[in-house]
Amino acid sequence: MDSIWIKGGAKLKGEIPISGAKNAALTLMPCALLTEEKLTLTNLPRLADVDTFSHLLNQLGVSTSVAGVKKGEFGRRMTLHAEEIVSTVAPYDMVRKMRASVLVLGPMLARMGEATVSLPGGCAIGDRPIDLHLKALECIGAEIELAAGYVKATAPKGRLKGGDYSFPVVSVGATENAVMAAVLASGKTQLFNAAREPEIVDLCNLLVAMGAKISGIGSSHLVITGVEGLHGTTYEVMPDRIEAGSYACAAGITGGSLDLIGARPDDMRATLNALAQCGLIVEFHNRGIKVSSDNGMRPLALSTSPFPGFPTDMQAQFMAMLALAEGDSFLEETIFENRYMHVPELRRMGAEVDIHGRSAIVKGVEALTGASVMATDLRASMSLVLAGLAAEGETEVLRVYHLDRGYERLEEKLSAVGATIERRSAG
Ligand SMILES: CC(=O)N[C@H]1[C@@H](OP(=O)(O)OP(=O)(O)OC[C@H]2O[C@@H](n3ccc(=O)[nH]c3=O)[C@H](O)[C@@H]2O)O[C@H](CO)[C@@H](O)[C@@H]1O
């Protein structure tokens, strides 16, 4: 199994191209199921999750073709064609690999009037049920049955009616499934307390480009008027705000200066505010965002919350950075109950972190030291890479498959800005 080896200590300096967003790609790809015509996505990141989603769509009958990119370039172009759907079942072995597989439920139900999807079960960061996905779909007219670990959803008379649903808790995935289900309904749907993440705006913009009628885009009240059919289009995946934020932390933790090319400030205000409060210099230019370290890092108090709040997907990376701040920081994780799996590994590198339920106190230390570490999820792995970049000595991050889910060509991007980092194969 591959690992990432890092020799810490270099101040990173230069440009990092920001890839297409994983979390946007994973909700744009299932939109192909909503039309018999071709959907072409550009700026699609080369990630394990994108490949897994593509395999799932292939099993359902969607053909996918990818145009290669030249060496040094990022952003693939994928054409997805769901001319005929041959299966409406998303099996356990796919959903188990990638939770976002449940995002085929809404569009398949909308197009075919039925969908059977394995329940995803828990994962390293928490319980992560899909009850809100199912409740929202029921309010839009679906009948739901649960049996043998699967959800079977059907639309009476083959078409959803539309309806109103108010989410008791903000859920990105449930909002996405509900929007994708509602676009082909016979009537109107209103979603209250919908998630407002930029990836949902990207989803709605794609659906509108395919002929859907959606108003309130970017707000927590979405109104969707069902249409008879959608058509194909070509659409560019938005830049990855979490990848950009992670590399901003790389500038901070190494005392360097990085230009995040293609990053969009409006998608990541809470992250940028936190970086600035920490004492980093954040500048905007026409190609992206520059983050530079001036004079050490100040401690912070941060609490995760849905957009526009501080993202849970940035908590682990900030914790690594704050491990070297001048004082004690306070972090609170309000979205996922088990998202501190990186803490024991960061401690092995010399970080001082106390956990009290959902809160963490990070006591800034003078230095971190390299170690062999492993993590159980994507952002936890990135926090260890960040710690390794700043640590004295060598760090080996095991279980690279987590990083490959969400960071396109990580070692290539970091080497290009001065890091001593390589992927090592265990043979
Ligand atoms: C592929 C993708 O886009 N993943 C993102 C998405 O995950 P995902 O869509 O799974 O996250 P949600 O926004 O749905 O989860 C938010 C909270 O709601 C709870 N919940 C969710 C659904 C449900 O039916 N019932 C329920 O109780 C979850 O357990 C969690 O506590 O948003 C998360 C929160 O920003 C991010 O960390 C993930 O990176």
Ligand SMILES: C=C(OP(=O)(O)O)C(=O)O
């Ligand atoms: C939690 C994440 O992703 P997923 O929902 O795909 O597990 C993430 O991107 O940090």
